[in-house]
Amino acid sequence: MEQSDLLQTDNLVLIVHAVDTEGPLYESTSATFQRLKHLFGLTHLPPTRATIEALRRQEIDLGGIEEKVATVVSGHLIDYNDTWDKIDRMLERLNSPRFRLKTPDSFGRGWVFNWHCLDHVGFVVNPRRRSMGFHAIFDHYAQVLRENPEWRDQIHFHFHPVSTYREAHKCATSFVNSPELHEILCRRIIERNWFPSVFRAGFQAERPDSHWFLEQWIPFDISSMAMEDHSELDAVTDFRNGRSGDWRGAPSDWSLYHPSHDDWRRPGNCRRVIGRALNVLNRIGAINQHEMDKAFARAAGGQPTVVGLASHDFRDLEAEVDFVQDLIRQAQARHPGVKVAYCEAGEAFRRALYPETLSGDAGEAPVELDLSLNPDPENDVPHLTITCRQGRAFGPQPFLAIETMSHRFIHDNLDFSLDDRRWSYAFHDDTLPLDDVRRIGVATNDKYGHTDLKVLELTRGAPSIITQTHEKKDFRQ
Structure with a gap:
């Protein structure tokens, strides 16, 4: 080829x-008949396997909906x-x-x-x-x-x-x-x-x-x-x-x-x-x-x-x-x-x-993000900066995921810059303190369906020490 x-x-x-x-x-046999009641209003049928077989063969008079009911209870759909x-x-x-x-x-x-x-x-x-x-x-x-x-x-x-x-x-x-x-x-x-x-x-x-x-x-x-x-x-x-x-x-x-x-x-x-x-x-x-x-x-x-x-x-x-x-x-x-x-x-x-x-002739490279965490800035609160290093994010912001020390998972909005290539997130009393954060994940796609994902892992007691992973996993590998 x-x-x-x-x-x-x-x-x-x-x-x-x-x-x-x-x-x-x-799905139990009785549940199948509950669905038939919900879908078609059928209430008079004995809820047995023998009735199901008869319905499949369209042997019960249902006033013109026999074929539709037979499809619902076909072997392929309910086995x-x-x-x-x-x-x-x-x-x-x-x-x-x-x-x-x-x-x-x-x-x-x-x-x-x-x-x-x-x-x-x-x-x-x-x-x-x-x-x-x-x-x-x-x-x-x-x-x-x-x-x-x-x-x-x-x-x-x-x-x-x-x-x-x-x-x-x-x-x-x-x-x-x-x-x-x-x-x-x-x-x-x-x-x-x-x-x-x-x-x-x-x-x-x-x-x-x-x-x-x-x-x-x-x-x-x-x-x-x-x-x-x-x-x-x-x-x-x-x-x-x-x-x-x-x-x-x-x-x-x-x-x-x-x-x-x-x-x-x-x-x-x-x-x-x-x-x-x-x-x-x-x-x-x-x-x-x-x-x-x-x-x-x-x-x-x-x-x-x-x-x-x-x-x-x-x-x-x-x-x-x-x-x-x-x-x-x-x-x-x-x-x-x-x-x-x-x-x-x-x-x-x-x-x-x-x-x-x-x-490979597309005019725009696949999207790629850079993450920068400043845990102790002068005259500011700890904050995360996300930059679109290449390509362009699909939507208005990447997806932000935060795991706390108590194993809660939180999604939040980002703060926007004056262009569409940079965002930030501040850790303070209105959001959550950085010392309660275990991991931070950020992900985005571009319009072509290329995905970039990064996770920052914060070492307890030393939030400036981070590990960054870049790839979306391909589970065939």
Whole structure:
């Protein structure tokens, strides 16, 4: 394979398999029927496995919604990976050369997964037996990537806002009501040397608060579930009237777009770029042959096209990839001039938006920060100075994370200078004293999705002695 082939962006479909990586999920038979009641108002069904089998075969009269209910209770959707052992057995199959290279892309490369790892924190009710705790899922997949460095998978970010009664199986949408978000990112920076550049919204739901949060720090967002016809959403309670997955009015032609300030669904002048990801073998917003053909036709017209696929790790990903690869084969037969690239999400966005970065010809170097801590300045309080040494930060400020001596993790705003390349943070009575600080982390992306992250470790009793780390970890190494 020639390097020039890898740099091709014309007539190219970029496949991004974005997996909402949430760990095991358990659902009892009674809980399945509680969902059917919530989704369709079905209250008369005996809650038994025999009823589920009859619903799958569409043998029960439900007044015209038999097919929709059969989809919800299909084996693929409710036969969950409900333990880590089941997920690990699946991952062992997925990481085999037999699976990855069964149908290589146009460049001879194997399938790629984008693991959007979630932290289940802030919840107190957990009937679905989710894996709780900071880094619990992140660390599991980081280890899988370390053990399988030959593939090009990466870890990205996923977040579930905390529900009103802190139930881990319920759907909320408010970032403002979820301060756990800031602690998760603080800990990812300081404890794992990691900061996200690609995001997927929990329940594919964004609102103004999450929209504006992302605008500050994360350049790539692959959450859109825009469809040509949104009428199917009104058939189920959890999507009706925009409750979840509300992408009405967003582009459904596989184009990438910058959102509008007041409505993330409309093209506008905001910083980040939103891509579309349709669900695989799912009950709503599903990828099908028509959608795949549409993407190939767009690419045949000379527009590099990102096709996002949305999945969950508690389902059978092997079956989902087999299904998608069949769609790709049929679309490629209709458009033989189009090439396919299986991609890590950042690579796909850069290929589609900034092809000059692939050959190193971009006019702007990747962002890099300098941190300087002055613990005892004359006529001032201790303060941190952050300078953008090269490149340009994506948003108005880098993300600041502080760990205290008592192991609290705090995010705070920075003080701004008169240009957009320098910020500071003062340690005083209005913030916190420097002698209560153990570690300071600062992270930023640039618009290309390059990340720079630094952590300062303060030695107890001698805060001027610091250790600085520079890299965002690549867990395949």
